[in-house]
Amino acid sequence: MSGTGTDTTGRRGTLTGLLGALRGSTTAWVGLALVAAHLLVALLAPLVAPHSPVENDPANALAGPGWAHWAGTDQYGRDVLSRVLHGGRYALMVSFGATVLAVALGTVIGCVVALRGGWLDNLVMRVMDAVLSIPPVLALLVVVTVLGAGPLVIVLAVSLVYTPAVTRVVRAAAQGVAPSDYVTAARVRGERTTSILFREVLPNIVDVVCVEFAMRASWVILLISSLSFLGFGANPPTPDWGLMVAENRTAITVVPMASLAPIIALATLVIGLNLAADGLSKAWGVDRVRKGRA
């Protein structure tokens, strides 16, 4: 796991760094634009959707694309386009919450163990390895069995599942920063760990953390959609892409759009996140490819 967050080139600072990377990379730009478009649609869905996403209309069930329903209707006569426009809201909300939590937790833990080292580092990484060894879908299914599939449970469970992987990456990056002169200087000045963490280490690994965020977000969305597909996420009749594919899969020969539209929506969102992660990591020189999908 080589997070090369130490090749400081002067342009640090989160926002300037991000803007600089964007200017240099079409890939990152396209990726972030795709994600932004999805966020915008999710926000504005109630305003722009032509129909209610949950209103049944049995008379018009399983209709093909037409003027009244641009993408047709599903088996209950619900408007597919409206459902697709609304369908990202659950996944985006839950995924965003879980990713923010996982990346924040992983960053703090990773930095602290990298700075402290010793037995604490050993102990924490042992536990993290143990969590990593339990496959995410499996861990989530266990949690859902025990605590139910409420959104809060899913957010907490997903963030716990992904924290170890983030911790590993951030720890590696922070270990690259920890021996540098300014950290030593801060230590000699007698600054506290929290202050060293936020003022010396964190600003220097912001790039690693950003790439990590985009990458984790793409996996979390895939995981959450898969859970919805399996029936452990959004509850019917809530419009959700994963759930929509599960509902309309059997009718795919009759109304292919009802399955294909949510698939396209989900794919473009994740492709956007992956492009952003690729572009940013390339612009910043963070090695992304050599990471498995844990």
Place this chain on the structure above:
Amino acid sequence: MLSFVARRLFSALLTIALSSVLIFLALQALPGDVASQILGRDATPEAVATLREQLDLDQPAWQRYLEWVGGAVTGDLGTSLASGEPVAAEVGLHLRNTLLIAVVTILVAVTLSVVLGVLAGLYRDRWPDTLISGLSLVGMSVPEFVVATLLVLALSITVPVLPAVVLDGPSASIGELLPAVWLPAAALGVAMTAYIVRMARTSVIDVMAGEFVTTATLKGLGRWRVVTRHALPSALLPTLNVIAMNIAWLVGGVVVVENVFNYPGVGSLMLQAVHNRDLPMLQAIALISATVYVLCNLAADLGAMALNPKLRSREQVGLR
């Protein structure tokens, strides 16, 4: 060298032990009385009492944990709450079926992706690379249930050559299951291929920029020789690691894909166990997956060490 292997073995065992504790704790965290939680609100007191006895709930948790682990080590994983059969036999049968998919997936994905990855690396930034890299980006951006759905649409409905749903039970013979293996394996293989292609491409680009490749070319070695002697091995080595790292995710993918195709493997068994709140079964499957993951990573580490002399000597230096 030997002490490195021993240390690595010990740490693998420790990780498995720790994850068994985590799994046990997670499943014991059912709020309230476990027995009445499993049976639901309408359960009769007698049924709850029977289940309590069956699960040994009157004993303290640590004692139950030790009994569970002790049993697991000797191959006794408890009794399924749903079927009343021994968990080990049932999981074993389903595990065989899932292994069938896994082996096909890994073989196909690795072969395909190493070829594509080397191609992309050799034709860096030209159209074969653009095409392969673009496809692998899409491949890693669509979840298994989407790939599975599209595959069914293409190969079971439009051109009906492969079965969309498996009708065989878990005890069907391998020969009977074989026609049903291809679509699930393909659905799983897409994302895995995408990841390995990216890895292999980067390794090839790194290697081809290396000095020994320039030397080999200057020495008059043909391009084909350079590729087979230098590019291919370097692309193969890191894939070991990716496969090991992807095992955890493969298990998750298996749950989804087996659900789509109704394939009688561990994934389907796991979903059944979730619906039935069959704790012994869930515990067993989680423990087995964790063990498989740790062992695969162990194998990948040791394999990489055996194949890469540089790594071997560095470890020796590090140990002195």
